[in-house]
Amino acid sequence: MELMELIEEFFSPSSLSQVMEGYEAREGQRVMAREVARVMEEGGVSLVEGGTGVGKTLAYLVPSALFALEGDARVVISTSTKSLQDQVVNKDLPLVQRLLGEGGRHFLAAALKGRNNYLCLHRLKAAVERGKVDRDVVEWAHKTVHGDLETAPKVGLSHLLGSRWEYCLGKSCGYRELCFYQRAWKRAEEAHLVVVNHHLLLSHLVAEKKGLPFFERLIVDEAHRLERTALEVLGESCVISWLLRQVQGLTGLGLALGMGTDFLQDLEDLKGRLSRSLTFLKGLLPQGRVAVWEMEALEEVEEEISNLSLAIEEVALRGEGWLRRQGEEAPLHREVALGVGELLAGARVLEKWAQGPREMVRWAETRRGEVPWISFHLVPLEVSSILGEGLFTMVDGVVLTSATLSVAGSMAHIREALGVPFHAREVFLPSEFDYEEQVRLVVVRSVPPPLSPAYQERLLEVLSSILRERGGGALLLFTAYRVMEGAVEVLRGEFPHLNFYVQGEEGRDALVRTFREDPWGVLVGVESFWEGIDLPGECLKTLVLVKLPFKSPQDPLVAARSRWYQEQGKDPFTDYLLPEAVLVFRQGFGRLIRTKEDRGVVYLLDSRVLDKGYGRVFLSSLPPGVKMDVVE
Template sequence: MARAVAEVLDFPDEFDTPPGERAECLVVEAETGLGKTLAYLVPAVLSGRRVVVSTNTRNLQDQILKHEIPFIRQYIDPSLKALCVKGRQNYLCLYRWHQLRSAAQGELFTNERADRINEWLSATIFADRAELDWLPGNSPLWQKICCQSHFCLGSDCPDGPACFLNRLRREAASSRILVVNHHLLFSDLAVRRSGYGEVLPRYEAVIFDEAHHVENVATTFFGLSFSRYQVLDLVADVERSAQSGLGGRHRDQILQQARSLDGLTHQFTDAFPPERGRFPLQQLLENRPELLSLRDTLVDGLRRLGKALENLGSGDEPWEQYGQRAADLASRLEQILSTEPADSEEDTRFVLWFERTEKNLTLSATPVDVARDLQSTLFTSVSGCIFTSATLSTGNSFGYFKKRLGLPEDTPSLSFPSPFDYRNRTLLYIPPKGFPEPAAPGYTEALHEQLRELLTLSRGRALVLFTSYQAMEQAWHSLQNTLEYPLLRQGTAPRHELLTRFGEERSSVLLGVSSFWEGVNIPGESLSLLVIDKLPFEVPSDPVIMARINRIKDNGGNPFFEFQVPRAILGLRQGVGRLMRTGRDRGVMAILDIRLYTKGYGRKFLKSLPPAPICRDLKEVEDFFADRQDGA
């Protein structure tokens, strides 16, 4: 793997990609336990290039900065400069901090907190939020003092010379390895495409680790969104600044327009159906034409407020930035709810949808396919691009991954299986013939009975993954009074607290959905049984999924086998990957979905799973856990 990465990074010093040409790419599937992080970092450092390493999780960023980079400095390059760059909201803004201190606003601001932050500011280098372990993750105080683009005064800022963000940018410009997350990397690409500057200094190559997330993150940044919260946040910021920074006629005018905008936003939101979930937008517009009239009224309100704010000129508060926010929101809303017919190829590239939650409404225009966006932003701006993850292939093929990102079929790819001894240290259990399929009557009751039997045999020590919250809740209600082991459930406590308790309690059972399918790293006896309720097919009624299914149909393809099955396989592989985290781990994987044998596509799933012995009799599971090696 290191040799292959080195070859991709071995390009001429004149690294500008000529127009129409694309970066040299490499796809590498390297399963857990191989040391793939060093396999790409060592050649990246030796190449002498400025390389961005993009990850999906903070845990991997911490691993790279705290373990791999010090190792490389000790043995390979003592002078290596590497830096982790996060989104600007992760850093304290000195200007906003001084403003808040002078205002001393209520319970958010106490002398104790002020003293602790001042002491921290005298010692910190970049004022990274992660250093404040005593400040709650959802702290409203941090929202008042963090860096935000719409608050930034740029060269006019009185705190510019001491700005932590400016210091970070200077350090980034002189660093050869920049560690970022996928969201920041695509934010940079989106900003570069708009022509309004850049988020990161110029880089020559990108290495995507946890690359199976690339399409979903790219989808977010190459689309448009507008939400009720965005408008209400703007209104709150304007009202706060007007109360403290304006007087007389100007203050009354701005407050009146801000409050009017608040009312218009509520009217617009209330016109949408109250049901929670994600729904297509185009059909709703056809059935409720009054939404377009409400859209025009809200757009006018945003633009009026924007012009009034910009006319205030510069001062102690960033009025111009507020005005730009209002204008940007008006433009986004107008583009998403456009009345122009979708005749052109450009128009049909996007699917329009809205999402209702308990308190928010979000409207989105999402690209159906990000391949073209990646071609015009990423592949033509760097000379080398490496994609790696433990799960990129489906049925021993990289076809799905390459097609979704627009990579040519002949893009070099490598696959390295895990070195873990799955054949002797694991077992894969699938229910016997006669067990009901997920859509069949009696499946839920049969599932809960299987869970009881499996969890009794494993003596707890289990992570149970579900494909929906409803399935998790039903299982919890069924099991809570019939198991003697502690039963933990996602949503009842912060994720890190649940994982810490699960790792420390040697007999507990943790029930989880969605985010628990990835990033759970609990080596040892605490996780000896991994259960998955059924194959993780996505809900086809989701507007974005449906649009992608329809696009494949329109092009004469088979969306089930080309899109839905590969995505479900990748999800399943991520889930079963939670069991074996070190070479000493040992345990049972149980997938309680008989379709692995009753459906033709089940063979593709089985072919993609680790090489564990398969059993369909609980007696074999009992014997496995009774073996004297259990817990070794």
């Protein structure tokens, strides 16, 4: 049977209802599944925008599984975060397995994360010997099947126990047969479907395609986040105080190993050099983020950074010479090599920063403290050329999908941002929800512009009024930490019966889990809370969008990209800032209605959507049928 015929059979109500209780046939899901099947069979690139409720995940998993199974091929599914990756593996793939039935006996699927997400047993043994881990972590390590540190009883263990390549003993490791990362890689090599995250996919792209097993087709879910992740993967940074700690660590190792007075003196001299640089740079740089074009003493900063990088590299190269003379069997060889490697990597980032490559955005960040914290950052101006030349030539068939790929009905922005080939197809699938019945949008006119002296006072009055009327089950989305923290402080005092779950006070997933179970809960967050959180049912009935989510023009990357757009003869606002804000706005709006049973109100406290010409772009990007009221 042909793949298209199989898709029609699998997505019939009688078929899916056998594995999904209460399943209702969705035309959009069938259309998307056919489009994915077309790409599987014929290749090419397709952009598929599927509104909330379409059932995108099954629509791409089923044809991908059938194609891979029939052709003994491999399809990679990339999601935006590790938590979404886990959701696909633990919730959606078991449904596909049941749907395949007897024909899916030989179907294999696997998850693969970056190696530092997996427990290294060699590092665990060393950490236990040094008393660095608690008993509950050791007990978890004895029970875990996959060694995924995300499931450990403590968070933030990857720096201590992760399978970093720098610590890998390779074939000489006594735990090689038990290595969780190697076992995960082997499962991926044998699988028809491999579920990864965008970070690993893009690392594979820039690391000469060594991060993943070979694959024939690619599905990119939450594709609107791909550019942002690419900027993170391709960006580089160096923290001066981190280099100072590496030197101090090497000094301790040098004393223990008897490295010799010459090298120890080199390290001592470098420690002094780094401390003097911190003091000198502290006098040149203002506190906070500062872009290079804002630095009054840029030439002095560049000269200091360049000279510092040479000093660091000189000492690091001497350390490499010592390692070669000692041989790999020397005690603590790997620890010394890691410290020397960190120094060399830092020196090269600093030298690159000082040279000022035109294709990179440069800035520094300073934080005051007992030891000054100064970091230097480089990020590409754009990644479309890298993605266009790499991602879409890596495999013959690519599907990019998300609920938010378009701005006012056009995919032009996402096409340009990701370097999508001109021949790529576009498919628009509206949401299955009845927004006219399920949601009401209320725009509050009386909140003045954010720069107005009366802004904070009126904002708090409106927020108080909303919570007084609507109570718990509310999500408040801000665009700035400072405004959010000020509002929460006042609201907690005014509403002691409500429980505020605020971004930064706990991890996002933990806050969301607790909020779901609390009818008196108010969830509060900024940028990362505008997307990627799922709150179906009674737990969420009120959504407040405090401000239209424009990027800050003071951000060095935003400012540099705006200038770059201008140099290309484009309008930075119309072609960059506005479409970016609309996509985030659409994601934020989509937090409220997640199922056909959900009902609620969205409050927008930004009258610019009514008073400015660009307001039409935001409103025309909302799902059809949304009713809007305007109040003072």
